[in-house]
Amino acid sequence: MRLLVVEDDPDLNRQLASALADAGYVVDRAFDGEEGHYLGETEPYDAVILDIGLPKMDGISVLESWRRAGRAMPVLILTARDRWSDKVQGFDAGADDYVPKPFHLEEVLARVRALLRRSAGHAKSEFNCGPVRLDTRTGRVSVDGSPVRLTSHEYRLLSYLMHHAGRVVSRTELVEHLYDQDFDRDSNTIEVFVGRIRKKLGVDIIQTVRGLGYLLQPPADAR
Numbered sequence: 001m002r003l004l005v006v007e008d009d010p011d012l013n014r015q016l017a018s019a020l021a022d023a024g025y026v027v028d029r030a031f032d033g034e035e036g037h038y039l040g041e042t043e044p045y046d047a048v049i050l051d052i053g054l055p056k057m058d059g060i061s062v063l064e065s066w067r068r069a070g071r072a073m074p075v076l077i078l079t080a081r082d083r084w085s086d087k088v089q090g091f092d093a094g095a096d097d098y099v100p101k102p103f104h105l106e107e108v109l110a111r112v113r114a115l116l117r118r119s120a121g122h123a124k125s126e127f128n129c130g131p132v133r134l135d136t137r138t139g140r141v142s143v144d145g146s147p148v149r150l151t152s153h154e155y156r157l158l159s160y161l162m163h164h165a166g167r168v169v170s171r172t173e174l175v176e177h178l179y180d181q182d183f184d185r186d187s188n189t190i191e192v193f194v195g196r197i198r199k200k201l202g203v204d205i206i207q208t209v210r211g212l213g214y215l216l217q218p219p220a221d222a223r
Ligand code: CA
Pocket: 007, 008, 009, 051, 052, 053, 054
């Protein structure tokens, strides 16, 4: 899952980005409204954390502009604690959730998890596919209850496929959602990672759809 953090306070930006990276997400960072707006309009993010008070272009204007352009990714806004009007304006502009400052990073992480699973149409933080279970709270993966150790790249890939079970995901889409903007993108590496995941899981839940990409079938009772 690839996220964008737009926050002008350098310390806060760094804290958010490193907590999210530790939680297994790929994170791009912007430090003003214009830069954030540009990235959100041109790159495919799975969710955005957007500060309201930003230089060059305020967060509300950034969000309104994205929504006008049809950008539908979930957006979590960061608001000043006593500015109730920020929240109202934010929701009206198309925000999906908010966190008042100062906040605990754990709360931001929990809200991001909730946004991602809701946008994937899931009510729970656990994803199951056959004998494979992925818990987005702990970042753990198991097969028939036995833990499987995946690298962060492998986890991200499996997590993305699980969030989008039931539809074919192309290699290009995976590259776009698994690497940050500076990464040297080579879609052949995806194939290598899928091979490793299959081997580690020992069950083949990831189907290759020739010429199109990969498909993970959701269990019948998943939704
Ligand atoms: Ca700010």
